[in-house]
Amino acid sequence: MVYSQRRSPGSPRLLLWLLLLAVWEAGSGQVHYSVPEEVKHGTFVGRIAQDLGLEQAELVPRLFRVASKGHRDLLEVNLQNGILFVNSRIDREELCGRSLECSIHLEVIVDRPLQVFHVEVEVKDINDNPPRFFRQEQRLFILESRIVDSRFPLEGASDMDVGANAELRYKLNPNEYFDLDVKANEEETNILELVLKKAVDREEIQEHLLLLTAIDGGKPELTGTVQLLINVLDANDNAPKFDKSVYNIRLLENAPNGTLVIKLNASDADDGINKEIVYLFSDLVLDNVKSKFIIDSNNGEITVKGELDYEDCNLYEINIDAVDRSPFPLTGHCKVIVKLLDENDNTPEMVITSISLPVQEDAPVGTVIALISLSDRDSGLNGQVTCSLTPHVPF
Template sequence: MTKRMGYRDWRWQALWWHHFFLLWTTINGQTRYSIPEELKQGSVVGNLAKDLGLGLSEIFDRKLRVASEAGEQYFSVDAGKGELVVNDRIDREALCGQSSSCVLPLQVVIENPLQLNRIEVEIRDVNDNAPSFLKSDNILEIAESTVVGVRFPLESAEDPDVGSNGVKTYTLSKDDCFTLKVKEIENGRKIPELVLSKSLDREKKVIHDLFLTAMDGGNPAKSGTSKITVNVLDVNDNVPLFENTFYKVAVQENSLNGSFVIKTKATDIDEGPNGEIEYSLGKHTPPSVLSLFHIDTVTGDIYLKKELDHETQASYRIDISAKDKGFLKMEAHCSVQVDVLDVNDNPPDIVLTSKPTALPEDSRSGTVVALLSVRDLDSGDNGKVTLKLPKSSPFNLKASFSNNYALVTSGSLDRERFSEYDIEITATDSGSPPLSSKTIIPVIISDVNDNAPLFTQPSYNVYLKENGVLGSILYSVSASDLDFGENAKISYSILDSKVQDVSVSSYVYINSDNGSIYSMHSFDYEKLKVFQIQVQAKDQGSPSLSSNTTVHVFILDQNDNAPAVIYPSSAVLGSLSHQRMSRSAKAGHLVTKVTAVDADSGHNAWISYKLAEATDASLFTVNLYTGEVRTKRAASEQDDSSQRLLIEIKDDGEPMQSATVTVSILLEDGLHEPILDLRQKTAEPSRKTGRITLYLILSLASVSVLSLVTFLILAVKCMRNSSSSGSCCMTRSDCDNYKNPNRNMQIQLNTDGPIKYVEVLGGDMMSQSQSFRSCMSPMSEYSDFTLIKPSSTTDFTEVISVLDASLPDSTWTFESQQVSRQNMAFSVI
């Protein structure tokens, strides 16, 4: 039994394929095969690999596959031989119905690189169906008065085969009164007609049994038979007549149920019941027509019973019968052809031929992303389809052939902006109103290493306390990469540079995974105050990309240096300091002055003096800020001649650091000259006076000039800052130019209680710095100026010797802040 599709299904497929191949035949270079229907599974159609110019290895390597648009996969490719073989039973009648041509289009998709080929397989008809009649028995009632020559249409035989295999001839069994005529109508269709060749005589023969045989043109020929029983009727001898034997009308497929189609009319010259006509659809009307149309039995008007569908069937033929109501009913026949006009009621359909793969973001313009085709079941302009993409999409559609398109790139791609596109394709037909449909094709953009890592800051400032623990974390830098996967994996490293002529890698190291920077050893603020680290972040792409940042590390001072005594010189050298004082000294007499310095800075270097122990605490006092030792009262004869003072020196740091110095004072009678005069034993009185005068003049002049310049600078600074405080600090620093010692200077007026001092700093912060500090005490009795160039160590022996030689009759203080190997300090008291 032949496999059948629904009548509606194969008719619209046949129509679609017919238009499709009319367009396809205009394409050059297509491969076409021809096979008969009903071939066994595995039968060879042709050598596809050879016809397409492909080697057998390319079938595997390039993933050759065959796709059919007919729905079912009737063919496949033998990968071992490259042959196109039958995959399933092929029934031509189920595929193409009564169409004279039956061609199956196939798409041969070859990947790597993507290629699309078209082949056609023509299905030739085989005479596998015999003609058949809808009814095996038919009864005709013919009045005996029927005129010779009247024709009675008989049921046509149906044969699903086409061409020569279709119905070719009809034969009628032998009968004296009837002969057979075959009428050929449009489209080559043949209708058998029973012709009355001799007048009937009911009295002689009431029933005539006839056999109608239909034969096709196959080899061997096949046939089908229908029995016709003719009942001869009497009396009513006038047959109704239609105004037209053939009617033609066009109806739109969207006409509503119950719509009027056409009016048929027949007349009968008989009178009474013999002239009353009753209309009906022909006896041989197919069920598909009966379900769509019905006729008014009185008026002959034809109406729709349900909606039509042009895509299912474009034309219908209806046989109409008109019978009178005579005792012996007579009837007439006509045909109505109903053409169904197409209405745009089918939206276009987009078919994705090949699925898109991940697309690199550096793909060139014109790269093929996917292949697709479009179809519309409507006809004419209603079936003409145009495709449209969004304007902002970096893709375009390139037409290939027969409503096939390639989706290609039309611009540059950037995964960091859009990692995935949902490409919405709109298909619109040319009907009125137009119908459209949409489909979304997802396209994933794969990453390319086109973004360098980016630090969160262009530079970092890190403040680190000195004397930190070895291996402690200094800071964590962080960079991010807009790329993905390996292209976004970042490793950190430190670029080689020098810090005090030593590689920076000797000071710190970095965790390559998270950017954490760790110290290699403890830092000393007094030796190193600031240094730079160049950090590089590099991704793992190919080729890799990198970026740099600078980490400025500032060492913060800690109170790790105790005050160091620089005067009296004997205390510095580790021995007891001896001083002499006249018993005639009055209260407030300056006996000596203790001077100490602290290598730290800021509050950690602020020094205070305190009398810890004394032979007679009521006789002497020590100034808290200047270290001056003065008498609290006048000495008396009862006071011991030898006085011993223990002076404690503290800084202002946390935790506090301290030092002590012991001063021995000898009370002598008749000692009226200053202490410095006793040291100059060989000088004459006039020469002593001259030297003292010269020193005083020089000191006063220097102090005056320095004070004037300092206070002018401070006044300008204070005016800018609108500050009205008792102390003012002016600092000029250019951190960006700290490597130039001639452009970096700090002038600072500090207040430590009653001590007023000016600090001038200049030079390279890293290597060559200069420090000038002037201390002015309102409690000091002298204003002496000394310029001292100390050595690179903390040995103050040479400093003390210079002080002893230059200031014979004054007490002095000295403060030094060693920044690097070269510095200068001066103090004014």
């Protein structure tokens, strides 16, 4: 290479000539090396002097020097042996981010005559970044009534490396309820979905804990994990239930107003308003029952409201509904049978059905004077009547 040392900056022709020379040098002096990222200080990169056609002995006298834009200190040349070596830590991710191509451009300059060489040092990716999830925990809320095959989106992981070192696959810990579905899209990201494979039941399990693992394609592979916390939300899928379907109650007639007949109790396995219960007389309940009894819708207490007369009616059948407060309520049923017990509240009644008066003084013994009929509205012993006459009379 010939180069005139004479400088005449005022001459445009010379400038043009210099420029053309520089371009020609750039084209002819291209040397390419590659080095993995994160190698230790002093790692050999290439025999740069030799590859550029320079003698070791001329490096110092010709002021051999290297310039690199922005990252001057990453690579260095030993002027004694003309070897390019790694001078400080090279982190591919810091240098080039997610870009597939990553290289350091060096400009090698020698004087007398001035020559400029261009050297590319490609920085190769190593798998030094595990897949990372943005959160430590992903929380999902799933209504228990969701059908099998329902899908719920998940957030994937990212990997700072490139190529296979950043290609992720995913797995979910084996479990009864959920599968993982991963679809690749054009943007080199994955679409992750949790798929319901068995219906969940809040009344059985309220919270499912899963572990999602992302595995990169490096050798050896690196992994990242995230916990999936799945809260099962309640659906109104349980009707209130009474302890028994029939309650048999015995109650004295004439029980005063407000007497407690029974305190009913129903329970509901759901949650929130889906388990809150209202107690009501069912549509089957007749008016005569409603006139005698009252039910407290909040606590299920049935009390006496009207007068209970055994002689009037001695058996009441009361159908009760327990309804939850859901907007789509479910109902449980029971029957309360109230049997009244008789009290001796009726005096015997006497009716003279026939009488023949006056009695003649010579009436023979055995003559029927009067036919008396006795009755008592009470029952059992209370209704049994005995008859007697005042003593010391001729009858």
